[in-house]
Structures are given as C-alpha cells and as structure tokens.
C-alpha cells in the first residue's frame with residue numbers, strides 16, 4: 001500500500017508519535033508487547049521489532065486470531081498493543097473485539113492504523129468508515145480518535161496505564177498540531193479548540209483542524225462558532241454536549257460514515273436531551289475510488305464544506 | 319486443437335499483461351506489482367487456455383468462474399480481463415483515478431468479468447466454494463477456479479472453506495495457491511509457516527498437484543486436466559515480481575512503485 005508523506009511543512013504523520021511513545025513505554029515496562037497481522041511496516045513497528053524482537057508477535061494475516069491472541073496475552077499478564085489497518089482490526093475481527101475484549105473486559109489496546117479513507121484509491125474494502133458505528137455501542141471499550149501528534153502520544157500513554165480495553169483510531173494522513181495552549185489530555189472529555197456561542201462544530205481526528213479553519217471562515221461572516229475536539233467517542237462527554245446544544249445548532253465532522261458515528265452519537269444525545277438541528281459532515285456510504293484528498297474535497301470535509309453545513313444548521317435554528 | 323498449441327498465445331498474452339500492468343502501476347504510482355507478476359502466467363493460462371467464457375456475456379450461467387481472491391493484484395486481473403475482451407483498453411488508463419471503474423480492488427458492480435468483490439484476504443475461497451456448491455446442486459458442468467496468495471492462506475476462513483469443499487467433494491472446484499513464499503512484510507515461513515502445504519490440503523480431502531507457476535505448458539496441463547472426484551489444490555511455485563530483475567523475490571515490491579528509470583528498465587526486460 002502506498003504511503004502518504006507530509007505534503008506541506010508542519011504537517012505530521014501521527015504514526016511517528018505512536019511508535020516513539022510505544023517504544024518509550026516498552027523500555028520502562030516489560031509487560032508491553034505488540035501484536036500484528038503482517039502489518040509491521042504499515043504500523044511503523046520496524047524499529048520496535050529491532051529493539052524488542054521477542055515482544056513483537058506477528059500472527060500472520062489472521063485478524064481474528066490476532067485479537068484473540070491479544071485477549072490471551074492480557075490474561076497472561078501482558079499489556080498487548082494490537083496494531084493493524086483499522087478496516088481489518090475492526091471489521092474482520094468484530095466478534096473477537098466484542099466478545100473477547102469488550103465483553104470479557106480484557107486489558108487490550110487495539111490500534112487501528114490508516115483509518116477513515118487513508119487508503120482512498122484501494123476502495124471501500126480498505127476504507128474504515130464504519131468502525132465508529134461498530135465499536136461505539138460496545139460496553140467497556142474506550143474509543144479514542146487523536147487529532148494530532150501530541151494527542152496521539154498522550155492517548156498511547158493513557159491507554160498503557162488504563163486497565164481495560166481501548167480502541168485508538170489513528171491515521172497516517174498528515175495533520176498540523178492544534179494550536180491550543182497548555183493542553184492536558186483528559187480521556188472522556190472534549191477539548192475546546194475555540195470558544196463561540198452561535199453554533200458548535202464537533203469534530204474528531206483528522207477533521208479537527210479543518211473545523212478550526214471553518215470557524216475562521218465563519219468568523220469573517222460574523223458567526224462565532226465553538227469548536228470541540230471530541231476525541232473520545234465512547235464514553236460520550238455529555239456535559240460538553242449540553243454546552244454545545246446550548247448554542248442552538250450543531251455541526252459534526254468525522255472521517256467516517258455519517259451513520260452511527262460521532263454525528264449519530266450527537267444526534268442520539270440531543271434528540272433525547274436537548275433537541276437542536278444537527279448537520280453531519282462525513283461519508284454517506286460506500287465510496288468510489290479516489291485519493292484521500294479528493295475524497296475529503298468531494299464529500300465536504302473541508303473548511304468550505306463545514307462552513308456550508310454550519311449555514312444549513314443555522315438556517316434550521318429556532 | 320492440441321493443448322500445447324495454445325502456449326504461444328498464452329506467452330504472448332502474459333507478456334502484454336506484464337507490460338500493461340507495470341504501465342498502470344507506474345502511471346498511478348500505486349498498486350501491488352510483486353503479486354501481479356507472480357500471478358501473471360497463471361491468469362494468462364486460465365483466460366487463454368482453460369476457461370470457458372464469453373466476454374460479451376459476462377453473466378452467461380454456464381461460464382467457468384475465476385475468482386481472484388488475492389484482490390490486491392489488480393494489475394494482473396485488470397490486464398487479463400482487458401486482454402480477454404471484457405472492456406476496452408482505454409479504461410486501463412483510469413486505474414485508481416477518482417471514480418474509476420478500475421478500483422484498487424475489484425468490484426463486480428463496476429467491472430464485467432469480476433465474479434465477486436475481493437480485497438480483504440481470505441474471502442475468495444469461501445465464495446468460490448459457494449459457487450461450486452451451486453453447480454453441484456444444479457448438475458451444472460461449469461468449473462470454478464480461485465486464486466489465493468500464499469500469505470493469504472494464514473486466514474482461517476480458507477481452512478473453513480477447505481473443510482466444506484473436501485466434505486462435499488466439490489470436484490469442479492480448483493484452488494490455486496500462488497506460492498511465491500513472500501507476503502507483505504517478509505517470507506511466509508518466517509512469519510507463520512505454511513509448509514507442508516500439500517499435506518495439509520491432502521488431509522482436507524483435496525487432490526493436490528504442484529506445478530511451476532511460470533511454465534505455461536505445465537500450467538495448461540494441470541489446470542486444463544479433467545476434474546477428479548474431489549476438489550483440486552494446485553500449488554503453483556512462483557517468484558514474486560517474476561520477469562523484472564529488480565523486483566524478483568524482493569519483499570518491498572509487494573506494493574512498491576517504479577520511478578521513471580525503473581519503469582524504462584522493466585520495459586527493456588519485458589520483451
């Protein structure tokens with residue numbers, strides 16, 4: 001599969017933060033192991049493999065076994081980071097994730113690589129846009145979608161010391177560091193990227209910086225948008241959603257299906273608690289082939305597309 | 319026509335397919351040329367020596383079926399389908415472009431001649447097993463061929479399918495394994511070893527044959543042979559990247575793409 005390298009200065013491939021952090025943790029804690037499905041290179045684990053050869057368990061191209069082995073390793077007192085393309089680690093091994101990780105509540109960290117439409121040209125089998133809908137309802141499973149390199153490193157550190165199953169949804173799509181002073185990573189809590197009271201834009205992962213840019217576009221039109229980095233999808237930060245709904249209109253943005261993901265979660269919450277218009281930016285279903293950048297533009301995952309969704313939501317605002 | 323009379327045509331088509339696939343990958347700067355090239359002679363033999371099909375009627379009920387389970391090798395599959403007349407040559411230029419019918423992995427809804435969508439490994443053999451059961455139920459005479467990678471054999475779904483196919487004595491089903499001994503990141507035997515693969519399939523109730531996967535006459539004899547009383551497994555010993563010196567047996571060409579100099583070099587070798 002092709003690799004995407006940063007296309008402009010200042011953009012980062014968050015996989016570098018993932019492996020650097022994992023290696024640091026593994027130096028200090030011998031219980032940490034990595035489990036892969038012929039995905040050493042795509043997970044960027046080559047250097048981990050060199051340093052900790054016997055702690056890199058490559059089960060071959062066998063995702064169901066990979067996740068099951070992760071549960072077994074946890075039973076045996078290891079802290080496994082199971083890493084594979086997110087389309088396969090979720091879709092192919094879904095019942096293992098449900099029964100062996102979430103239901104059995106084993107201390108396994110799933111790391112979904114190249115999520116969303118990172119493998120744009122490879123088509124719908126390799127797009128991972130259904131994973132939020134599949135994993136969000138699973139009790140016990142914390143689902144985290146880091147927005148930049150800093151948050152990726154923090155999420156890996158947090159996952160290592162948290163006792164319970166976690167899904168970290170990573171991307172290889174280059175993203176800028178978010179411009180937020182004095183950050184602390186708080187799992188389960190949304191992060192305010194920008195204050196505003198006319199509308200709330202709730203984004204996660206690779207789309208947060210696009211939401212921030214959309215807020216700039218809206219600002220020029222006199223619309224003050226509140227922007228949230230909603231990096232934990234499960235459990236939901238209900239307090240943040242109450243405040244978002246208080247603006248009277250919401251836009252959600254995700255590199256995922258608009259059905260059942262972050263937008264679905266926000267719509268579930270608002271319809272039950274505080275009904276406001278919710279416009280969801282994301283993908284409608286199986287997508288045509290095309291580069292990641294093309295798919296983002298085509299489906300409105302852009303500052304202009306998000307701003308347009310904000311206008312639609314504002315028009316519906318009571 | 320004597321079977322071996324077909325060999326020159328197969329050789330000519332295989333060469334065209336290699337040049338075409340490499341040109342597609344070079345243009346797109348995406349693809350899986352290593353696995354394309356190990357499978358190329360198998361596909362050329364099937365489409366120009368074995369399969370009974372009519373490209374004008376891709377849904378002809380009595381056609382022989384070919385299922386490309388190693389769906390990443392679209393350079394091989396698309397050049398074969400094009401050579402077989404399923405679609406015009408200019409479609410190849412759209413490989414991986416936005417909205418192209420020539421997706422990175424094959425989609426039966428876009429492209430005539432594709433029997434089922436593949437891409438995630440370990441899906442083709444179960445579907446081919448279903449096709450063969452349908453044939454057995456209706457007493458049809460068509461045959462079903464499915465090609466998997468060897469690394470792909472690590473997926474448990476293959477062994478579930480093998481159990482079903484062996485149990486039901488699906489005589490019209492042939493599993494071909496592209497035994498190039500490399501998977502994405504390393505050798506199969508250092509990752510999760512498969513040998514002895516022949517004994518494994520024999521134990522699952524298959525008629526097992528080994529063949530040089532680049533010898534057109536040998537492939538023709540094995541793949542063209544009449545069905546036995548049980549399913550057949552053809553272990554085709556191949557070289558990943560076969561035909562281009564710098565790609566042969568080099569793992570990184572699994573999804574490597576050529577620069578201009580490498581492209582020119584390959585075109586000089588592929589004659």
Ligand SMILES: Cc1ncc(C[n+]2csc(CCOP(=O)(O)OP(=O)(O)O)c2C)c(N)n1
Pocket residue numbers: 037038061063088092350352353354356388390437438439440466467468469470471496498500501502558572
């Ligand atoms: C279920 C699944 N897991 C992982 C992958 C990623 N992947 C694509 S090709 C490949 C290696 C395949 O090796 P092999 O079957 O030997 O194919 P070949 O050598 O013929 O290219 C991998 C791991 C995938 N496509 N599907």
Ligand SMILES: [Mg+2]
Pocket residue numbers: 467468469496497498499500501
């Ligand atoms: Mg192989």
